[in-house]
Amino acid sequence: MTGPAPLPTRLERRLGVTLPLLQAGMGGVAGPELCGAVSRAGAGGVLGLYKAPPEQVRRLIADTAARTDRPFGINLVPEVLAPDRCRAQLDAALGVLPERAFVTFYGLPAPDLTATAVRAGLPVVVQVGTAHAAGRALDAGVDVVVLQGVEAGGHLLGTLPALPLLRAVRRDHPDAVLAVAGGIATGADLARAVDEGADGAMAGTLFAAARESEAHPEFKRRIVAAGASDTVVTTVFDIGWPNRPHRVLRNALTAPGPRRSARFIATAAGPGGRRLPVARYSAAVPSVRTEGRIADMAMYCGDSCERITATASAADLVERIRADYGRALHETRPERADHAGHAGHAGHVDHVDHEGECHGE
Ligand SMILES: Cc1cc2nc3c(=O)[nH]c(=O)nc-3n(C[C@H](O)[C@H](O)[C@H](O)COP(=O)(O)O)c2cc1C
Structure with a gap:
């Protein structure tokens, strides 16, 4: 049995997704098939571009866009490329990304890269591992900051676990749109992060094991x-x-x-x-x-x-998380449940903020 659908968080509204969960962009793992499947399921699919040259960037984005008419993201890792090559990737991507797309960076990019992405008008998501880097990303005008904890898989940007880092950043930035990365594999994990003040979360390892992932x-x-x-x-x-x-x-x-x-x-x-x-x-x-x-x-x-026990399709993973997240959040925060039976995208909730307060226009 599923509980009432929780009110959309600011992350859902900013990115146009119907679950506050992003799949991490993972080089060599998150290709068009995985990204497209996660996006079709209503979460934030992200295409890992890693060291792909511009012509491949354009091809991968076209392939992904053909698989989903919902929002999806691309992921760039500036620190693995010379600045001009990363710039060429971003320019190639911005030339072909549809309006519903968003751009994610691993690590704080050079100011000119962030500024170009922000100016392009697509939502910009930056993953960081320290409170200091989170502050700098927010100063640069990014839309969503992902706070990576040391429990995360892959390369590590900091040394704190995700929830203590979240608490520290939330204290200084009460209105920022914040997500956590690391330790997220179930709907209960996601509900706990939201309960602690996150607007959403990002999961990598969970989706690396998904059927559509390109992992060996x-x-x-x-x-x-x-x-x-x-x-x-x-x-x-x-x-x-x-x-x-x-x-x-x-x-x-x-x-x-x-x-x-x-x-x-x-x-x-x-x-x-x-x-x-x-x-x-x-x-x-x-x-x-x-x-x-x-x-x-x-x-x-x-x-x-620890909590990944089978290989499943991305659609099944997202649907299971959606159901468990709704149930778990309903238990801890019944006030976040939408008793009108909202399914994730209705216009009237566009003006409800993270804490469920209505601002109107
Ligand atoms: C297989 C794998 C590859 C990854 N590659 C990337 C990458 O190319 N770009 C990136 O931004 N993050 C990458 N990450 C890190 C994720 O962004 C994120 O911090 C991490 O997956 C969160 O922890 P979790 O794996 O426990 O969910 C990778 C993670 C994994 C597991």
């Missing part, structure tokens, strides 16, 4: 089998993305011991069907296009794997 089947199998104690924060997978700790599944390379040679251990499909070598200690994830020693590669995974 062995990577998905390991996420489903793992518990939080099977993850570790390390710096070893630094080829291609240096100077940033990352949470991965433990494997032979994360075990203590001397660093081994960076010889090639796998290949990945490149442009024109060419096979490109993947070095041991590469930051690249094992994807459906990778062949070789998958077990020795970087399998980014958050503590949330």
